[in-house]
Amino acid sequence: MTSVTLFGLLGALLVGLGLFGLLVHPHPLRKILSFNLLGGGVFLFFGVVARRGAGAGLGGDPVPQALVITGLVVAFAATALAVVLLLRLFQESGSATLRTDAPAGKDAGGAADH
Amino acid sequence: MTGFLLAAAGFVLAMVALGLVRILRGPGNADRLMAAQLMGTGGIATLLLLGAATDVPATRDAALTLALLAIFATVAFVKGIPAADDPDRTQESE
Amino acid sequence: MSLVLDVFSIAAICAGAFFFLAGTAGLLRFPDALTRLHALTKADNLGLGLVVLGLLPRAGGVLPALKLIAIWLLVLLASAIVSQLIGRAARRESRLQ
Amino acid sequence: MSWTLALEAGLAALVLGVAVWTLSVRQTFAAVVAFVVYGLALTLVWVRLSALDVALTEAAIGSGLTGVLLLGAAARLRATEADAVAERPGAGVRAAAAALAALVALALAAALLYLPEPAHTLAPAAMAELPATGMRNAVTGVLMAYRAADTLLEKVVVLISLIGVWSLAQDKLWGGRPGLLHHADPDGALAFLARRLPPVGIVAGIYIAWLGADQPGGAFPGGTIIAAMWLLAMMAGVTDAPPISRRWLRLVLVAGPAVFLAVGFSGFFTAGAFLAYPVAYAKALIVVIEVGMVLTIAATLGLLMAGPPERSDKP
Numbered sequence: 001m002t003s004v005t006l007f008g009l010l011g012a013l014l015v016g017l018g019l020f021g022l023l024v025h026p027h028p029l030r031k032i033l034s035f036n037l038l039g040g041g042v043f044l045f046f047g048v049v050a051r052r053g054a055g056a057g058l059g060g061d062p063v064p065q066a067l068v069i070t071g072l073v074v075a076f077a078a079t080a081l082a083v084v085l086l087l088r089l090f091q092e093s094g095s096a097t098l099r100t101d102a103p104a105g106k107d108a109g110g111a112a113d114h
Numbered sequence: 115m116t117g118f119l120l121a122a123a124g125f126v127l128a129m130v131a132l133g134l135v136r137i138l139r140g141p142g143n144a145d146r147l148m149a150a151q152l153m154g155t156g157g158i159a160t161l162l163l164l165g166a167a168t169d170v171p172a173t174r175d176a177a178l179t180l181a182l183l184a185i186f187a188t189v190a191f192v193k194g195i196p197a198a199d200d201p202d203r204t205q206e207s208e
Numbered sequence: 209m210s211l212v213l214d215v216f217s218i219a220a221i222c223a224g225a226f227f228f229l230a231g232t233a234g235l236l237r238f239p240d241a242l243t244r245l246h247a248l249t250k251a252d253n254l255g256l257g258l259v260v261l262g263l264l265p266r267a268g269g270v271l272p273a274l275k276l277i278a279i280w281l282l283v284l285l286a287s288a289i290v291s292q293l294i295g296r297a298a299r300r301e302s303r304l305q
Numbered sequence: 306m307s308w309t310l311a312l313e314a315g316l317a318a319l320v321l322g323v324a325v326w327t328l329s330v331r332q333t334f335a336a337v338v339a340f341v342v343y344g345l346a347l348t349l350v351w352v353r354l355s356a357l358d359v360a361l362t363e364a365a366i367g368s369g370l371t372g373v374l375l376l377g378a379a380a381r382l383r384a385t386e387a388d389a390v391a392e393r394p395g396a397g398v399r400a401a402a403a404a405l406a407a408l409v410a411l412a413l414a415a416a417l418l419y420l421p422e423p424a425h426t427l428a429p430a431a432m433a434e435l436p437a438t439g440m441r442n443a444v445t446g447v448l449m450a451y452r453a454a455d456t457l458l459e460k461v462v463v464l465i466s467l468i469g470v471w472s473l474a475q476d477k478l479w480g481g482r483p484g485l486l487h488h489a490d491p492d493g494a495l496a497f498l499a500r501r502l503p504p505v506g507i508v509a510g511i512y513i514a515w516l517g518a519d520q521p522g523g524a525f526p527g528g529t530i531i532a533a534m535w536l537l538a539m540m541a542g543v544t545d546a547p548p549i550s551r552r553w554l555r556l557v558l559v560a561g562p563a564v565f566l567a568v569g570f571s572g573f574f575t576a577g578a579f580l581a582y583p584v585a586y587a588k589a590l591i592v593v594i595e596v597g598m599v600l601t602i603a604a605t606l607g608l609l610m611a612g613p614p615e616r617s618d619k620p
Contacts, residue, residue: 003313007350008417010317014324016410021328023402026392027385029333029378033340036371037324040347043363045413047354053426056433059355062443063427066452069362069444070459073525073602076366076374077466080609083378087612088473096385097392115214117308122221124312126228126259127349131319133232136244137338138326144241144298146338148248151290152231155252155283157345159224159259162276164352166263172357172521174275175513179361179526180348181279182506183369185286186533187341189495190373192293193540194334194380282505289498 008048014041028086028096032079039075043068119167123160130156147191154184213265220262227255241298245291252287256280313353320346333379333386337372344368357521358444361513365529366606373536374610439588441519448523449591453580457569460562460598463605467558471549474613480550481614484539499541506534514599518588524595528602535607546611548618554604561601565594 018038022031046064053061090096133156136149158177165173227250234247260280267273323346327339344367351360394402431443431451440446448456474481507530514527538544547554568590572581582590 003310003353005417006310006313006317007354009414010320010350012410012413012417013321015413016406017324017328019409020402020406023405024394024399025328025389026394027333027382027389029375029382030336030389032378033333033336033375034328036340036375037327037343040324040343040367043359043367044347044350045417047351047356047359048417049420049424050356051354052420052424053428054355055426056429056431058428058432058443061426061428062431062447063452065356065359065444066447067455068356068359069448069523069525070452070455072359072362072366074459074462076371076606077463077609079371080374081466081469083374084470084473084612087378087381090382090385095388096382097388099392115217118218119221120308120312122225122259124308124315125225126255127312127319128315129225129228129232131315131322133235134323134342136235137335137342138330140335142241142298142301143334144294144301145244146335147294147297148235148241148244150338150342151287151294152235152248152251153342153345155256155287156228157349158279158283159228159256160349161352162259162263162279163221164349166266170352170355170357171268171272173352173360174272174279175516175520175522176348176352176357176360176364177279178275178282178509179513179530180345180364181282181286182502182509182530183365183533185282185290185498185502186537187369187373188286188290189293189498189537189540191338191376192290192297194376282502285501286498289494292494 004048004051007044007051011041011044011048014038014044017041026097028089028098029083032082032086036075036079039071043071046071116167119163123163123167126156126163127160130160147188150191151184151188154180154188158184217262217265220258224255224258224260224262227251227258231255241302242295245295245298249287249291252291253284256283316346316349316353320350333382334376337376337379340375341368341372344372358442358517358523361521361523361526362529365526365533369533370529370606370610377610377612437584437587438582438591439518440591442517442521442523444521445517445523445591449594450582450587453565453569457562457565457580460565460601463602463609464558464562467605467609470609470613472613474615478614478617480548481618482548482616483546483608483611483614484616495541496543499538499543503534503538506537507531510534510603511599514595517595518592524598524602528599529606531599531603532607532610535603536610539611546608549608549614550618554608557600557604558608559601561594561597561599564597568594 015038018034018041021034025031025034046068050060050064130153133149133152137146140146158180161173161177231247231251235244238244238247257280260276263276264273267276323339323343327336327343330336348360348364351363431447435443435446438446438450510527510530513522514524517523539546569580572579575583
């Protein structure tokens with residue numbers, strides 16, 4: 001097994017793990033965390049493709065590497081926006097649930113009866 | 115010498131990874147932070163050893179970046195401790 | 209000459225690795241937060257310091273060597289202050305229990 | 306088994322273990338600490354994949370900044386954690402999700418094993434054109450020349466997400482100061498650090514950004530380091546976040562994309578296409594763009610971390 005195969009399989013596993021967390025964690029913040037975990041796996045996959053393209057005196061293909069750098073920054077911006085949306089939801093409704101049938105407009109902090 | 119440096123990098127990494135068990139066991143958030151702090155320092159040492167072993171000078175810049183961001187993250191985490199305590203504990207009253 | 213330097217590097221890095229071992233052992237085995245903190249700072253200061261010392265002859269120049277020392281000094285400064293903050297947080301937590 | 310492969314297998318096991326733990330631990334605080342370690346371990350993986358530029362960016366943004374952002378949210382949402390436990394999906398849903406996740410992972414793994422041999426690569430093409438840009442770091446060359454439109458749009462996306470964050474403020478607080486007020490640490494250890502470290506850190510950030518032309522580095526990790534130093538000073542109460550209505554702040558935020566666009570449009574006249582650089586001035590123009598970008602990235606990332614305005618500007 002080469003290091004490329006090893007890290008590629010790791011990337012695939014991380015995507016699977018992140019997806020699972022995204023689906024089953026009820027708390028939105030844990031979903032955001034899982035999504036970032038998933039993103040790490042996707043970026044790693046790009047890194048493996050870049051490493052396979054090593055040549056011309058470079059340790060890896062610079063094009064996928066540049067894409068990953070752009071991706072990391074955009075992922076951070078998206079995470080920041082998602083976090084602020086979630087905090088605003090909490091501020092407005094007093095709970096952070098994503099359930100559509102949750103009692104709306106309840107007293108702040110009082111979602112304990114779910 | 116390359117083999118020795120790689121082995122040393124692996125050893126340091128294994129040690130700090132073992133220390134991560136503290137994040138699992140806790141009991142307090144301060145203990146978790148210590149494990150993260152050790153991981154940061156160990157990560158820097160591993161990076162420097164890896165860089166020396168493979169003769170990639172740029173790993174020193176990665177280590178520098180890591181050192182600065184680790185300080186920032188640790189300070190933010192320490193400041194987050196009282197608010198991020200176990201929910202069943204009472205709020206600090208000092 | 210290069211043999212002497214290699215021996216020096218190996219000795220210093222081994223000593224540094226030992227302090228990481230000691231730091232981890234202390235973090236896992238010591239009974240309470242403050243003693244664990246004591247073990248941690250040894251790994252921070254001496255472990256990384258000795259590794260950096262061992263790598264100095266292999267840095268390939270004065271400027272890269274200075275950069276290595278700068279990284280160690282940064283970690284040293286941060287560790288001194290952060291461990292104070294962690295210690296205070298640990299005391300606060302133990303009082304809450 | 307060679308030393309290298311043993312080290313890499315151990316590293317992969319560490320990443321996987323930390324990932325599982327991030328997902329399974331009950332407390333969100335512990336999950337975020339684990340996520341920061343995940344980013345740190347991934348940084349080492351990027352070094353092993355010979356992607357030093359990515360390693361620098363991952364260490365700065367992927368691990369440090371994202372972790373601190375999530376931690377702040379976790380602290381504020383602590384009260385909602387207990388409720389969420391009651392909403393855990395049933396065994397059937399969990400099994401279905403596990404099956405789907407396993408399927409996706411398997412498909413990706415299969416795709417990896419059937420990648421074409423020899424691998425497609427743009428490395429020779431990028432290297433052949435690199436001298437024309439005056440850069441010596443191929444990744445910076447790709448970011449600033451061949452895929453400059455991507456990089457420009459990315460700046461705009463980050464700026465738009467900041468506008469999105471700001472627009473979530475309450476109406477009466479618009480134009481106020483972002484985030485909560487941090488009180489100065491009375492015993493002074495943190496304040497001491499926040500006064501001594503940022504000058505060193507800002508120099509290091511500029512240095513990393515400057516390196517980008519010839520070696521791994523660049524505007525992203527450099528700008529992130531500067532943003533982190535700014536946030537450190539804010540956390541210690543040494544300085545306060547500026548009100549978002551300040552004109553100088555708005556100018557700094559648009560400086561990067563504006564310079565980028567201006568150089569891009571000037572390409573029509575000097576080199577015959579949008580975002581084309583005249584060969585004789587390519588390096589100078591790219592450096593001008595990078596200076597603007599470092600400034601804007603530092604300000605934008607710092608303000609994204611600080612969040613929407615929560616305090617009125619009027620005392």
